[in-house]
Amino acid sequence: MEKRNTFSGKIGFVLAAAGSAVGLGNLWRFPYLAAKYGGGIFLLVYLILAVTFGFVLMVTEIAIGRKTRLSPLAAFGALSSKWNWLGKLATFVPVLIFPYYCLIGGWVTKYTAAMLTESAAAAADSYFGSYVSATGEPLVWFAVFLAITMLVVVFGVNKGIEKLSKVLMPLLLIITVALSVYIVSRPGSAPGVRYYLMPDFGNLSFKTVLAALGQLFYSMSLAMGIMITYGSYLSKEEKIEKSARQIEIFDTVIALLAGLMIIPAVFEFSGGDKEALSSGPSLMFETLPKVFNSMPAGKTVGTLFFFLVLFAALTSSVSILEAIVSGLIDSFKMKRLTATALVSAYGLALGTVCSLGFGIWSDFTIIGMSILDFLDFVSNSIFLPLVGMLTCVLVGFVIKPDAVISEVELNGPFRMKHFYIAMVRWIAPVLIFAILVSGILQSLGILKI
Numbered sequence: 190m191e192k193r194n195t196f197s198g199k200i201g202f203v204l205a206a207a208g209s210a211v212g213l214g215n216l217w218r219f220p221y222l223a224a225k226y227g228g229g230i231f232l233l234v235y236l237i238l239a240v241t242f243g244f245v246l247m248v249t250e251i252a253i254g255r256k257t258r259l260s261p262l263a264a265f266g267a268l269s270s271k272w273n274w275l276g277k278l279a280t281f282v283p284v285l286i287f288p289y290y291c292l293i294g295g296w297v298t299k300y301t302a303a304m305l306t307e308s309a310a311a312a313a314d315s316y317f318g319s320y321v322s323a324t325g326e327p328l329v330w331f332a333v334f335l336a337i338t339m340l341v342v343v344f345g346v347n348k349g350i351e352k353l354s355k356v357l358m359p360l361l362l363i364i365t366v367a368l369s370v371y372i373v374s375r376p377g378s379a380p381g382v383r384y385y386l387m388p389d390f391g392n393l394s395f396k397t398v399l400a401a402l403g404q405l406f407y408s409m410s411l412a413m414g415i416m417i418t419y420g421s422y423l424s425k426e427e428k429i430e431k432s433a434r435q436i437e438i439f440d441t442v443i444a445l446l447a448g449l450m451i452i453p454a455v456f457e458f459s460g461g462d463k464e465a466l467s468s469g470p471s472l473m474f475e476t477l478p479k480v481f482n483s484m485p486a487g488k489t490v491g492t493l494f495f496f497l498v499l500f501a502a503l504t505s506s507v508s509i510l511e512a513i514v515s516g517l518i519d520s521f522k523m524k525r526l527t528a529t530a531l532v533s534a535y536g537l538a539l540g541t542v543c544s545l546g547f548g549i550w551s552d553f554t555i556i557g558m559s560i561l562d563f564l565d566f567v568s569n570s571i572f573l574p575l576v577g578m579l580t581c582v583l584v585g586f587v588i589k590p591d592a593v594i595s596e597v598e599l600n601g602p603f604r605m606k607h608f609y610i611a612m613v614r615w616i617a618p619v620l621i622f623a624i625l626v627s628g629i630l631q632s633l634g635i636l637k638i
């Protein structure tokens with residue numbers, strides 16, 4: 190009896206953490222980054238970073254959470270009183286992500302409705318462009334998505350949404366597998382599959398590595414205090430090393446399949462055109478409707494697909510808002526309703542600016558990026574690596590790796606112990622620093638490699 194309880198608890202933790210981690214990052218962001226940053230080479234870099242940096246940070250955050258039993262705002266301070274600010278910095282990242290996450294969530298909501306009512310029209314070339322550049326409609330869908338997120342958080346994240354995600358996450362996996370099998374087996378898919386799976390070292394740049402690193406942190410909800418929060422709820426009986434690996438595998442498999450589904454399809458429809466491949470955020474919205482439109486029962490599959498993306502996005506947006514709201518409640522003793530309303534109003538304002546950045550304000554760019562792209566770049570390519578690096582420095586030199594190792598070893602040996610020490614002390618902070626600096630210089634056009 191007892192064994193069984195422990196087992197289901199472990200799966201519960203992994204599924205809950207994976208449910209929060211699996212979201213737009215996997216289904217929307219990963220495929221467009223992989224397409225833009227050289228296909229196979231991006232994939233290779235991502236995988237290497239996942240099993241090294243990703244693993245080390247995942248273990249570290251879960252262990253810090255379980256050791257301190259505190260939310261990130263207080264956890265860093267409890268480890269070392271001089272490092273309290275790092276908790277604040279980590280909590281700030283979701284603040285940057287929340288507005289544009291909900292805007293994309295609004296796009297997904299719109300597409301779910303479009304698949305139901307006008308799936309053929311949604312496959313037209315200009316459909317997405319004219320939708321995002323409009324002034325009113327995207328804002329309405331954005332407000333709908335934000336309102337649902339807000340409602341769930343006001344009423345508290347109950348068991349219901351967690352239970353639902355246990356059913357829908359496997360379903361999402363099944364649909365993703367089925368669709369990628371379908372795409373790969375199409376006659377014209379070979380060049381796209383090759384582009385996605387075969388690394389071409391000519392496409393390697395610091396920007397690629399920086400993008401992959403930012404994506405890794407973003408997708409696994411690392412370096413923003415989320416995994417610390419989850420760790421704080423984890424029972425001492427569960428094995429951190431194994432849980433960390435399972436969350437990583439789940440998240441990575443979904444991302445890889447999403448890429449396998451989208452990139453060959455883009456390749457086929459565009460004939461490998463560089464411009465189509467680097468279209469960025471619009472990739473999922475422009476190409477997939479075409480694929481659905483050309484397949485048997487496409488309307489049903491398309492509707493189901495966007496519904497599931499919507500659900501994955503919603504479980505993630507709820508946890509992003511919850512992370513900010515619980516921070517405000519803890520630090521300023523705010524009421525839940527006040528805090529939720531405040532953050533939602535802020536999200537609505539900044540998200541509106543992002544949305545108009547595709548329409549009436551499209552002339553306004555920051556270092557060549559649209560407002561949404563810029564926010565995404567600052568949060569993922571700058572803040573996440575920065576917080577990740579500082580976490581490594583804190584563990585490596587201030588509280589010492591043993592503080593984390595002893596927590597991991599509470600139940601059984603830490604198999605990757607020596608690797609962990611070397612990574613957290615030297616390799617990870619030094620390399621993250623190098624990638625961060627060169628990536629920023631390159632994005633600003635100062636460094637050309």
Ligand code: TRP
Binds near residue numbers: 210212214410413505
């Ligand atoms: N990891 C989520 C995804 O892949 C996105 C995300 C970013 C997130 N920050 C978060 C989820 C904070 C929950 C909490 O889409």
